[in-house]
Structure formats: C-alpha cells, structure tokens
Amino acid sequence: MEVKKDLLYTKEHEWIKVKGSTGTIGITAYAAETLGDITFVEFLETGEKVEQFKRIGTVESVKAASDIYSPLSGKVTAVNARAAESPEIINESPFEEGWLVEIEVEGGGEDEKKNLMKAEDYESYIKTL
Amino acid sequence: MEKTVFFENHRRLEARFVDFAGYAMPLQYEGIKSEHLWCRKSCAIFDTSHMAIFTVRGEKAAEELGGILTANVKNIRKGRCRYSFMLNEKGGVVDDLIIYPLKPGEYMIVANASTKEKDMSWISARLKSSAITDEGRNLVKIDVQGPSSEDVLESVFHIKLKPLVFYSFGFFMIAGEETLVSYSGYTGEKGYELYIDKKVAQDVWEKILSDKRVKPAGLGARDTLRLEMGMPLYGQDLDENTTPLEAGLGKFVDFSHSFTGKNALETSALSKKMAFLLSLSRKSPRHGYELFHEGAPSGYVSSGSFSPSLQRGVGMAYINPGIETEGQKISAGSGNLSCECSLITKKELVTLVNTAKKL
Numbered sequence: 001m002e003v004k005k006d007l008l009y010t011k012e013h014e015w016i017k018v019k020g021s022t023g024t025i026g027i028t029a030y031a032a033e034t035l036g037d038i039t040f041v042e043f044l045e046t047g048e049k050v051e052q053f054k055r056i057g058t059v060e061s062v063k064a065a066s067d068i069y070s071p072l073s074g075k076v077t078a079v080n081a082r083a084a085e086s087p088e089i090i091n092e093s094p095f096e097e098g099w100l101v102e103i104e105v106e107g108g109g110e111d112e113k114k115n116l117m118k119a120e121d122y123e124s125y126i127k128t129l
Numbered sequence: 130m131e132k133t134v135f136f137e138n139h140r141r142l143e144a145r146f147v148d149f150a151g152y153a154m155p156l157q158y159e160g161i162k163s164e165h166l167w168c169r170k171s172c173a174i175f176d177t178s179h180m181a182i183f184t185v186r187g188e189k190a191a192e193e194l195g196g197i198l199t200a201n202v203k204n205i206r207k208g209r210c211r212y213s214f215m216l217n218e219k220g221g222v223v224d225d226l227i228i229y230p231l232k233p234g235e236y237m238i239v240a241n242a243s244t245k246e247k248d249m250s251w252i253s254a255r256l257k258s259s260a261i262t263d264e265g266r267n268l269v270k271i272d273v274q275g276p277s278s279e280d281v282l283e284s285v286f287h288i289k290l291k292p293l294v295f296y297s298f299g300f301f302m303i304a305g306e307e308t309l310v311s312y313s314g315y316t317g318e319k320g321y322e323l324y325i326d327k328k329v330a331q332d333v334w335e336k337i338l339s340d341k342r343v344k345p346a347g348l349g350a351r352d353t354l355r356l357e358m359g360m361p362l363y364g365q366d367l368d369e370n371t372t373p374l375e376a377g378l379g380k381f382v383d384f385s386h387s388f389t390g391k392n393a394l395e396t397s398a399l400s401k402k403m404a405f406l407l408s409l410s411r412k413s414p415r416h417g418y419e420l421f422h423e424g425a426p427s428g429y430v431s432s433g434s435f436s437p438s439l440q441r442g443v444g445m446a447y448i449n450p451g452i453e454t455e456g457q458k459i460s461a462g463s464g465n466l467s468c469e470c471s472l473i474t475k476k477e478l479v480t481l482v483n484t485a486k487k488l
C-alpha cells in the first residue's frame with residue numbers, strides 16, 4: 001500500500017503536503033482502495049475557512065458517502081476541478097493527479113502539525129486496521 | 130459467516146468479501162464500475178448460490194401454491210417460469226420469488242437468501258398436503274448475464290439456448306449433469322440463471338470463466354445493474370409493509386384467483402407509491418434519505434446508488450400518492466448529503482440506460 005514519505009497524515013486517511021504556507025490535501029491510497037470506485041466529490045468553496053479535523057468536503061463511492069476532514073486549519077484557495085469531473089483519477093492517482101483541495105495554512109500550522117502522523121507512523125497505523 | 134461452494138474461486142480472484150445474509154459473498158473483484166459496464170457490454174458471471182431454492186411437491190401443489198402466491202399457478206404455461214409475490218393478510222410482501230413448474234405436482238421456487246428461513250416456515254405452515262424441500266444442499270445457482278451470454282454458454286457447453294424466450298426454461302447437459310437453465314436474471318441484459326449440481330459447480334464456474342468474454346461480477350455490480358433497470362430489492366424496495374401495488378408491480382398480481390392478501394389489495398388505498406429518481410449530478414440518493422418536494426417531506430429513498438451507465442445518481446423511492454411526478458424535481462437527503470433529482474418513470478430510466486449502452 002503506497003504511503004508517500006514527505007506527507008503528513010490523519011487517522012481519517014487524509015494527507016497534506018505543506019510547502020511554505022500552502023497545503024495540498026487529498027485522501028490516501030488506503031482510503032481510495034477501501035472506498036472502491038469513487039463516483040463523486042464535493043468541497044467547500046474557495047475562500048471558505050476550515051478548522052483542523054473539520055469537514056472540508058465529501059467523497060462518494062458506489063456504496064457510500066463519507067466526509068473528508070482538513071488535516072490543518074486554513075482557508076481554501078483552490079479545488080481540483082478535474083477530480084470533480086472525473087473522480088476515477090482519485091482512485092488512479094490519490095497522491096498526485098487526484099489531489100482534492102489546496103489551503104492557505106493558518107499561521108504556518110506548526111502546533112497543529114503535532115496532531116498529524118508522519119509517513120512511517122501512518123504506515124504502521126494502517127497495518128493495524 | 131458461511132461460505133458458498135465458490136469461496137475458493139473468489140479468493141483466488143482476489144475478491145473483496147462482504148457478509149450478505151450470513152454468507153461471505155464477493156462484493157467486487159476488479160471494481161464495481163468495471164464489472165457493471167462489462168456485464169452490459171459483454172458477459173458477467175455471478176455467484177448467486179446463497180439464494181433459496183425450494184421444491185414443493187404434491188398432487189394439490191398447484192392449488193396450494195396458487196393460494197399463497199399472487200401468480201395463478203395452475204395457469205402457468207409449460208416451460209415458463211413466473212415472477213411472483215407471497216403476501217401477508219395486509220397485502221404486504223413476505224418475499225418476491227420466481228416459480229418454475231417442473232412437472233404436474235412439482236414446482237421449484239427460487240427466493241431471496243435473506244428470507245430463506247422465513248419463507249420455508251411461511252410456506253410449510255400454509256401447505257396442506259404438499260411438502261416443501263430445501264434444495265440448497267444439492268443445487269446452487271449462478272447467473273450468466275450480458276449480450277454475449279448466449280454465445281458463451283453455447284460455445285463452452287455445446288448447448289443450444291436459442292429456443293428459450295424471456296422467462297422460459299429448459300434442461301441442458303452441462304458438465305455431465307441435466308441442468309435447469311432459465312432465460313432470466315437481475316440485470317436487464319440477455320442472460321441466464323443456471324441451477325447446477327453442487328458436485329460440478331466449481332468446474333462449471335471455471336469453464337465459463339475460461340471464455341475471454343466473461344468476467345466475474347460481485348454483489349456491488351449486481352446491485353447497480355438491477356437499480357439501473359428499476360428492479361426491486363427485497364428488504365429495501367419491498368417489505369412486509371409494502372404492497373405490490375404500491376411498488377408499481379401490479380402486473381405480477383393475478384386477481385383472477387384467490388390468494389392470501391387479495392382482499393387487502395382490493396380494498397386498501399395506497400399509502401405510498403413507487404417513483405424513480407435521476408440525480409441531476411454525480412451525487413447519489415441513498416437508501417433511507419428523506420425526500421423533499423417543494424420543501425415539504427414527501428417520502429423516502431428505498432434504494433439509491435451511482436449509475437455507472439449514466440454517470441449520475443439513480444434511485445427508487447416511495448412518495449406520497451398525491452404527488453404529481455411528471456416533470457417534477459425532488460430533493461433527496463439533508464445537509465451536505467442533499468441531492469437534487471428529477472422524478473422519472475421506470476420506462477424513462479431503462480431507456481436512458483439502454484441508450485447510454487450504445488454510446
């Protein structure tokens with residue numbers, strides 16, 4: 001199961017890549033696999049604020065709908081329209097082309113990052129599930 | 130969980146399993162969408178061996194079964210099978226099933242896996258001189274569905290299926306056994322249900338799969354396929370508090386004979402009626418979502434999912450009988466789950482899916 005080294009992870013299987021004050025968010029390969037064929041995604045709008053671990057969107061698969069939670073607090077600056085049009089790319093490439101939302105991370109997010117898992121910890125975590 | 134005779138076959142195909150009616154069943158292999166689309170394009174094989182297969186035998190079997198089914202059993206033509214309901218005194222559906230008259234005094238009944246024990250008790254209690262047997266120890270069912278299904282079965286087993294018409298059946302030599310095959314299924318595609326002797330079941334499964342035109346499909350695809358055709362699922366679209374008339378399935382009720390529940394159907398008003406939903410987006414209505422028409426609570430979604438053929442959500446729902454549906458929109462679900470749908474007829478839904486297939 002692919003887990004990317006330079007990302008931070010949540011228990012709910014979201015990942016975030018932080019570069020400066022920009023955070024790119026998506027769901028992990030584990031989540032995509034568990035969900036099965038993703039059929040629909042929906043996000044908060046650009047400009048909306050979100051708190052750490054609060055809902056930032058919804059992802060639906062054939063069988064069910066689940067919420068996606070933001071790994072860090074911030075403001076939505078971009079959403080992946082391609083993923084919304086063709087959600088298959090999330091299954092195909094959950095860490096790259098299937099990214100979901102971009103946020104401007106609030107105040108660097110240093111404190112909040114402590115609540116997230118590093119790659120090795122996430123890898124161990126999914127083995128227990 | 131119990132295992133079907135095909136469990137190892139599924140495991141080798143790396144199926145993802147789910148508990149259905151106490152059986153470990155394959156939910157999917159390659160993926161629900163791809164299995165679904167392959168069925169509509171080519172041919173899919175389904176393990177449906179968890180379903181109930183009963184035989185009812187007796188001199189008076191036709192009469193006795195006629196008394197508990199909405200089908201006028203004695204009038205079913207030779208070589209034909211019939212979709213029918215068992216109703217309670219309120220006209221509510223105890224189960225939906227297919228009845229196969231095998232010979233005078235002998236009938237095969239195929240019913241849902243989740244209601245096997247209930248059906249066995251219900252029927253036993255109502256038979257007077259006839260006897261019911263559970264054939265599950267000896268026989269298992271598999272479904273082979275898709276435009277290539279006839280050619281596949283003919284080339285794999287050297288049998289001629291052409292004489293079969295929709296909802297007719299015959300006996301064919303398959304893997305050295307006389308096997309009942311019916312032209313029927315739960316997908317809306319040309320397809321067959323095969324009732325196979327357990328001892329040759331895995332061999333038959335592997336032989337069919339060896340044809341390159343065939344892929345295995347799980348319960349996930351089975352559900353999206355039937356939903357696209359507006360076919361009901363017992364436990365969601367049909368239950369003991371829902372009559373066939375409310376479900377829009379009155380044509381499977383033959384009022385020319387007496388049966389349990391007839392009086393209720395003739396005298397009660399509909400408390401709800403079946404409607405079909407087409408989401409205006411990729412968002413799907415789901416089982417249990419409340420419906421809102423012009424802002425007012427108007428019913429609930431009984432079945433809903435994403436339609437791989439239409440790339441939109443589709444659903445079956447029960448709405449207040451007074452609501453005019455033509456050209457109307459309705460909202461399913463609340464809050465973030467809320468999705469806007471058009472109310473359409475079953476015919477419109479099926480036409481949309483069949484048109485999409487050709488693209």
